[in-house]
Every structure is written in C-alpha cells, then in structure tokens.
Amino acid sequence: MTERTLIKDLAAASDGPISVSGWVETVRDQKKVQFVVLRDESGAVQLVHPRNFNEDKTPADDPIADIISGLAQGTFLTATGELKHDERVKLGGVEIKLDALTIAAEAIPETPIAEDSSGDKRMDWRFLDLRVPKNALVFKIQTTFLHALRTYWVEHDFIEIHTPKLMASASESKAELFEVDYFEGKAYLAQSPQFFKQMAQPAGFGKIFEVGPAFRADPSFTSRHATEFTSVDTEFSWIDSHEDVMKLHEELLVAGFQAVKDKHGDEIKALWDVEITVPTVPFPRVPLAEAKRIVAERGYEVPRADDDMDPEGERQIAAWAQDTYGHEFVFLTDYASSIRPFYHMRHEGDSSVTNSYDLIFNGVEISTGAQREHRIDVLIEQAKEKGLDPEELDFYLDFFRYGVPPHGGFGMGLSRVLMLMLHLPNIREATYLFRGPTRLLP
Amino acid sequence: MTERTLIKDLAAASDGPISVSGWVETVRDQKKVQFVVLRDESGAVQLVHPRNFNEDKTPADDPIADIISGLAQGTFLTATGELKHDERVKLGGVEIKLDALTIAAEAIPETPIAEDSSGDKRMDWRFLDLRVPKNALVFKIQTTFLHALRTYWVEHDFIEIHTPKLMASASESKAELFEVDYFEGKAYLAQSPQFFKQMAQPAGFGKIFEVGPAFRADPSFTSRHATEFTSVDTEFSWIDSHEDVMKLHEELLVAGFQAVKDKHGDEIKALWDVEITVPTVPFPRVPLAEAKRIVAERGYEVPRADDDMDPEGERQIAAWAQDTYGHEFVFLTDYASSIRPFYHMRHEGDSSVTNSYDLIFNGVEISTGAQREHRIDVLIEQAKEKGLDPEELDFYLDFFRYGVPPHGGFGMGLSRVLMLMLHLPNIREATYLFRGPTRLLP
Known part of the structure; x- marks a missing residue:
C-alpha cells in the first residue's frame, strides 16, 4: 500500500x-x-x-x-x-x-449541491453531502457510541443475536407491515426483533442484544420517522419489573455518553456548540398519569382522547425534568394497558396499567421498554383483548408453553439518539441513507 | 432484582x-x-x-x-x-x-424434540434446541468473534455504517432478488451492502465496516446456503490492489480467532473435539488458474464449462493448502472476469482476470473480496459487457462521477465462518433462526 x-x-x-x-x-x-x-x-x-x-x-x-x-x-x-x-x-x-x-x-466540475441546498436535494447527493466534515462526524460519533454499548454488553456476558428480518406474520401493528414475495408465498419485514429477542429467554440465553434494521410501512413525514431504521435492542431474564430494565438502560447510556464525550466532546462543542453531558443516575422517573398532571399544571392540556402523551407533551415533561432535576432524560412509566401492545406485562392488582416505560431524551421519545408477560394464559387473554387471533401468534405463544423465565427489555432508535444528542434538526441527518415513503434512492 | x-x-x-x-x-x-x-x-x-x-x-x-x-x-x-x-x-x-x-x-410435560430429532424438527422448536449448552455456545463464540473484529475496526478508525436493506434496484444478480411492496411502488431487499458500502468511499469516509442482514432469493437447499444471512463487510480507500484487502482480511481473522481461542478454546475442544488454531500470516495465496492445475494434478478435474471452481475443487485446494502449508485458510486469487461482477477491477494489461479473491476456510468459501473499478468509463463498459443497463445503475454510477479514491473490500458470511470453525454439519446450526425457501417459522 x-x-x-x-x-x-x-x-x-x-x-x-x-x-x-x-x-x-x-x-x-x-x-x-x-x-x-x-x-x-x-x-x-x-x-x-x-x-x-x-x-x-x-x-x-x-x-x-x-x-x-x-x-x-x-x-x-x-x-x-x-x-x-x-x-x-x-x-x-x-x-x-x-x-x-x-x-x-477526476470530478465533474459542477457540484450538484451547495451548503444552502434543500434537505431533499442533499439526500439525492448524500455521498457528496457526507464529505462535509460535520456530516461525517455524526457517524464517527455513532461508531463510538455503539462500540461502548456493545463493550458493556459483552463485558456483562450478553449474547449477540441476529434475528431474521423475514417473518411469517406481523410482530407489531399490521397497518405498518411491508409484504415480500417469498418463493411461492408471502413474507413480512420485521417491524422489530420483539418476538425473536424474547425467544432467547425460553432458549435459556439469559441476556441478549442486537443492533439491526427494522422496517415500518409508516406513511408519515415527520422529522423523527423513517421507514427503515437501526434498532438497538436488549432483552434479559429474571427481572422483577421494568425497573430492572430501566437500570440497565441507564448504565448503557452512561457508557455510551461517556465514550462520546471522551472521544468527541471537544469537536462536538466546536462544531455544534453542544455540551455532551454524561447523564447522572438514576434518571428521573414519572408515571404517565402524573406526567399528564404535571404538563397540565404547566398550562398544556394533551389533546388526545386516549391515555397517551403527544409530542408537545413529551417536550413539556422534558422541560419539567430539566427545570426540576437538570436532567436531559426522563422515564415516563406505567403506561395504560389500552395503548400498549398485548405482550407488555400489567401491574399486579391493576390491569389497567403496564410495567412499561418510554424514555424521553431532550424532549423526544427514543425508546420503549417493558417487562413482558410470560404467563401463557394471561398472554393469550391480553392478545384476544387486543383483537388478535391467538392462532396466528401460535409460533410466538409456543415460546411460553415449555417454560420461560420472567424477562424484559427495550428497543431504542439509534438515529434518534444521535439526532437528539447533537441537536440535529432531522433524523435524516443521523441516517447514512434515509428511507421514507417517497425516498428509496440512492 | x-x-x-x-x-x-x-x-x-x-x-x-x-x-x-x-x-x-x-x-x-x-x-x-x-x-x-x-x-x-x-x-x-x-x-x-x-x-x-x-x-x-x-x-x-x-x-x-x-x-x-x-x-x-x-x-x-x-x-x-x-x-x-x-x-x-x-x-x-x-x-x-x-x-x-x-x-x-411451568413447562408442558411432553417435550416435542429429543436429541435424535431431525434437523428440521429441531428447527421447528429452535428455542428448545438452543437450551442444549453446545447449541447455545455457538452464539457465545459468535459474540466473542464479532466483538474482536469490531474492536479491531474501531481501534483502526473504521467507521460503522448501517446501509439500507430496502433498495430501488438489484445490487447483484436479478435472479435472486426479493421484491417488496413499497407504498405505491416496489422495492427490493439488499442482496449485499455492496453499492452502499462503496458509497462511503467517494463520501470520504476512508474505512468502513458493517455487520448486517443480506437476502438472497436462492432456491437451493445446500448445507451452506440461507435466504437470509448475516454479512460481515468492510471497505476502504487508497488501496493498491486486492492484496491490501487480503492483508486486512488476515488481520481481522487473526484477531477473531485469537479471541475465540482465548475465551472458548477449552470448551470447544471438550465439546466438539476441535482445536482452534489462530492462523499464521500470510495465508497461502493461489491464483485460480494455478489452483485448477493443482487440483487436476491431485486427480480432480473441475466439471465446469466456465472458469470457476466447484465445491469439490474448493475442498481439494483446501486439502492441498493443508498438506503444503499446514494452513486451514487459502486465498484463491485473480478470478476470471467472466465469472466476476462488473464492479471488480481487472488486471492492468489483462482484462480477462480480476483483482479479486475468494477465501476458502476448511474447504468452503466464506468470503469474496476485490479491488473495485473506480474509473467511471471503465465501469460503464464492464457493466454493458455484463448485459446491464447503465441507466438502471445510474444512482450507483453517480458515486464515481464526482471523484472517488481507489478502494476495495470484502463480504464474509458470518454463519459460514462459525460452521467451519466448529466443524458443524450445517449452516442452520450456526444461525439463530434459519431462513430457507421453505422455512419462515418460527
């Protein structure tokens, strides 16, 4: 060479x-x-x-x-x-x-994009856009962040798995499913590794992680959605509740932010004027019902008929966590069962609330975590209640019929973390090649 | 907890x-x-x-x-x-x-599989099959192997990328393409990250790596094919030839095998009676034409009309490398242009041969590497010669029109490495959940 x-x-x-x-x-x-x-x-x-x-x-x-x-x-x-x-x-x-x-x-003399080109135009020419040092640095930071997470996992005896992205049925909402011609039949693209990462628990793997693509046929055009995204997942056995999942989540983020601050803190400060803060543990935790009261007291009524937060509500509760605790992160916990998937475990004694959380970072949701329901009879009941056909889920329900430990985990959107860490205006800036309803090229 | x-x-x-x-x-x-x-x-x-x-x-x-x-x-x-x-x-x-x-x-008392169940039956109940310590150990070894590769990359300033798996067109042979309903149109599943990992070179990333899924609508039922597999990819700039790629490949495998031997060597010896050998560098290198002469001298005539090897020929050349050098690995180099993709660079002065290689490990191909053709006019000519329509490839050809460094890299099948490392009889044993033409469940 x-x-x-x-x-x-x-x-x-x-x-x-x-x-x-x-x-x-x-x-x-x-x-x-x-x-x-x-x-x-x-x-x-x-x-x-x-x-x-x-x-x-x-x-x-x-x-x-x-x-x-x-x-x-x-x-x-x-x-x-x-x-x-x-x-x-x-x-x-x-x-x-x-x-x-x-x-x-040699390059063609006329460069098709300039600094003031539109986001869409820059994406058309992403390989030129990434020559801008600041744009490339996003991916150096991502490399550092992910390697810190993986090192944490490996040092704590988590097993890395690669779950299939081709599935025989939906794992989340059917509305957001991509269909694939699969030989003589049909397959679907995995919306998350949910079912298969849970499978590692009855398989006796104990603790697992995966970083891989997930696909959502989501027709929305917001600054934080993509039809294909990199999902950071972990799942582990013998937890008592979602509190154990939140503790692991905190430790992973501390490891990731510490590594980013150590390696890129000065550059990030210089280029984006952003100070990387290694979060202190524990992160603030607020049950969702209380969070809604808090934002109402701040003068914002969440305009939703269901029990969920909305993006402005998430910003408000993040502002509250910043004011109250000086913290960029806040766990919203104990979501209503009505707005959570059937596989989330519900509170013992109050089945209207789940052992689950969303993690809000700088005002935007980056992750959902939960304890999973591992009792087969309860799981089937909850699936039926959500209008799902247990027969279609049979391969998944089998995971619970031959013994299974209590377990839980979370999924986290990698590009969202980077977008919010660096205060980028759009998830496309933190994605190597963005995919959206009207974007398949390059 | x-x-x-x-x-x-x-x-x-x-x-x-x-x-x-x-x-x-x-x-x-x-x-x-x-x-x-x-x-x-x-x-x-x-x-x-x-x-x-x-x-x-x-x-x-x-x-x-x-x-x-x-x-x-x-x-x-x-x-x-x-x-x-x-x-x-x-x-x-x-x-x-x-x-x-x-x-x-509690488990259902009747376990559906036993030690002597067929491979197909065991795959039906993979989550129970994986409770066998030996079967789970495969994935602990894989975790160690991959972490060693990633650590090498990160310490050598490679950037991790996550290329999209949804594409607007084929990157390899159209015959093996999965089609996806994508909103109002069609998309295709990436058969490899080839085009997009190359994109990182004109983008100025220098050195990149990716570990992610790849999809081949390959209807074959061999012990070493899967329709979805984990591809280990790297690509880097400013190489002189495929020799530079082979050197990196060697260093990565040494790092991976050393880590596996250190952490799991004794267990592997005890459970599979396999001695993990950290390969010495350089690995043997044999131009393909010479390899065909060597196996012919050993009494095996490769029964192919084209210039390629066949699986038995690969076993024979591996046996020769073992006999001659005591080495489990052998690079077959300089494949004929006729059997290589259009994007492989050809020899200066002899366009019938490419700057490419296959890596054979214990008798089976685990990887293909090459220097890429980066000169746009030559690239277009080679595409045409292969019967491809440059217009369909336009988004890819653009990567070469605005300046690009010489570059190369390789793709390696993760499960194949594990299969051959542990002398497993089938790639399914080294895959968390196998996908094949008739296998989408669980």
Missing part, C-alpha cells in the same frame, strides 16, 4: 518528504503561487505550488501548475512533496510544497 | 444461603431424597431435597417434595437453599439443599 500519511498526523510529522491522499476542497489559482486545500477522512491540509517562471519572468513549462489549474472540487488525488511546519499557516500550521500530483479520479 | 447467583459462580461462593434461577433439566424423584438438575445460561447444578418423614417413617407433609414430583423438564424456577461444597458431587462439586422453590412458568 502507498505510504500514505493521514492529514491529522502531519502536525506531529517531521519536515521533509511526505505523501497524502484525499479530495480537493478548494483551489486558489494565483499568478505566482497556487494553493489547494486537500481533505481526507481525518482533516485538511494546504498544498502549495509556486509557479515556474523563466528568467525573463514569462511562465515556464510547469506540469503541476497545469494540473492544479484544471482541478475540479472533489477530485481525489495523491500529493507528494515537502512537509513544512509554519505557524503562519492557519490550517493546522503545516503546508506541503508539491513535487507531484497523481489523480485517482 | 432478586439476588441471583449464576451457577458458574457457585464453586467460588461460600457455603450458606444462596439463590439460583434456571430451568429444570432432569428430576430424580427417589423415595428418600429428590434431585433436580437445574441449568441456567452459565452451567448446571444439583438441587437436593431429602424428603420429610414422620417419626413412624411414614411420609410427612412436604410441600417442596410435592412441587419436585410435579416438575416437568423445562420448567423455569428460582431455588433457594443452602450451598454446600462436596467433592463427591460430580456436577461442579457443589449442591444446594433446598429451602424453597418458586416456579416462574
């Missing part, structure tokens, strides 16, 4: 021959000297080329100058030359005086 | 009160004393209960004995009692004298 130095390592390198590879960000083609700002995945550096002149001061033969004059923004190339530290150079205090330029692939 | 001790930790625990939770593996219901073997995710322990007798030696009131007599295999319960170390106890040198049993969920 070519001896390539990453641009971030130039400051620590010695003056002398060096080779860097990247793409052209800007060209300043002046009469006496030419400048190219070259960017790679780690940073940007100034390449400099003093033009060649004859003794009579007419332009001399100068192949490098000719190449530079023809460079389009975005062209990928390898530059070799002499590294020179010079504190007057604003960009990193170094520059490279060119000896040679080798072009890997 | 209940103070629960994992069974593997009992040997190191002090004699005295203790609580364990798990499922009933066996019950020996004798006249004077009862034994239950309880298993959890970490091991098995013997619970013991001496029956109560009256002074006249008639059976006394004995609620624990009544519970034990009624226990079905698979019932999940919590047992509390007195831990006692006793080296005469074969199972771990400890037993628990019971004070109480709390049943979480």
